[in-house]
Amino acid sequence: MKYLKFLFALFILLNTQASQAQKTNQEFGFITDNDLYVSFFLDKYYTNGLELFYQFSTPMNYGNFTKKIRTIRVGQKMYNPYSSDVEYIYNQDRPYAGYLYANYTENFINARHILSIGVETGVTGDKSLAREAQNFIHQFYKIDESNGWDTQVKQKYSFGLHASYIKNLWYKSEQKTQISWINKAVFNSIFSTISSGLGIKFNLNKNNAIAPIDNTTFYNTALQNKDENWVRECYFGIKSLIVYQLQDYTVTGELNNNYSQKSFDILPWVWTNDLGIYWNLKQWNLSYHQIFQTSNVKNLKSNWIRYGSIEVSYKF
Numbered sequence: 001m002k003y004l005k006f007l008f009a010l011f012i013l014l015n016t017q018a019s020q021a022q023k024t025n026q027e028f029g030f031i032t033d034n035d036l037y038v039s040f041f042l043d044k045y046y047t048n049g050l051e052l053f054y055q056f057s058t059p060m061n062y063g064n065f066t067k068k069i070r071t072i073r074v075g076q077k078m079y080n081p082y083s084s085d086v087e088y089i090y091n092q093d094r095p096y097a098g099y100l101y102a103n104y105t106e107n108f109i110n111a112r113h114i115l116s117i118g119v120e121t122g123v124t125g126d127k128s129l130a131r132e133a134q135n136f137i138h139q140f141y142k143i144d145e146s147n148g149w150d151t152q153v154k155q156k157y158s159f160g161l162h163a164s165y166i167k168n169l170w171y172k173s174e175q176k177t178q179i180s181w182i183n184k185a186v187f188n189s190i191f192s193t194i195s196s197g198l199g200i201k202f203n204l205n206k207n208n209a210i211a212p213i214d215n216t217t218f219y220n221t222a223l224q225n226k227d228e229n230w231v232r233e234c235y236f237g238i239k240s241l242i243v244y245q246l247q248d249y250t251v252t253g254e255l256n257n258n259y260s261q262k263s264f265d266i267l268p269w270v271w272t273n274d275l276g277i278y279w280n281l282k283q284w285n286l287s288y289h290q291i292f293q294t295s296n297v298k299n300l301k302s303n304w305i306r307y308g309s310i311e312v313s314y315k316f
Helices: 002-019 130-140
Strands: 026-034 045-062 065-080 097-109 113-124 157-170 177-187 191-203 233-248 269-280 284-294 304-315
Touching: 026 284, 045 130, 045 304, 065 113, 065 130, 097 130, 097 157, 157 191, 177 233
Parallel strands: none
Antiparallel strands: 026 045, 026 304, 045 065, 065 097, 097 113, 113 157, 157 177, 177 191, 191 233, 233 269, 269 284, 284 304
């Protein structure tokens, strides 16, 4: 009870202090992914992820860009077969794998374009701590520990680049819909992908205009500089992309204790869809998503991979 009272008091204090500020140009938050957020009966494939992030905004005058946001992220991703406990490799439809990573991104922003460029480093295998993370989650929910992690993908370090380009295709503040063209590329020794598709926002707030791409939670640009004003948002968003996979070491990597010499292969083309509800409050950003994507591994028992995602951040 004392702990809950402390959290409540801290929440009030943060809101009181932040309400006195005219602008919010810094943000700290977390993203938690889990198939449990879609169904209590799912525990497979991309089964859990956790990411912490911090970003801050500064004005700029370079070309047509008017704002730059620098972002630092650290996180962990966890993968297992069709069940969380498949001990033998010959019964698995994808390997056990973990990925622990950190990245830095610079985002160059204006009302029509967002250009992002960054670097990322990470590691798979025992040093990813995925086994320990899953055991902790299973203990919390009183689920037996998995015996399959003895066969997980072996350790490999990663360093590489990532970039994205977003272009506004349709935006009028008095309209209820905003449409953008999204392009992404990732190149490192663990993941290498190229993707392209559409981002669509549907405004659910009758009293506010829909926000442009340079000041919205949909693209993590809702930090203000200079004469920018905060825009209250409540909307439904869809990001639908076609992904071409060049490499995914969490699928094709060398496995521990692989006495059967079984191997796994990726499917080159994947269609992924992110459907979410977003709230942009004065000091808090909140969102809940469901992600559906076609199978990314050959001979997967399911044609679809599903999981949920929750994001919470505080702006100051």
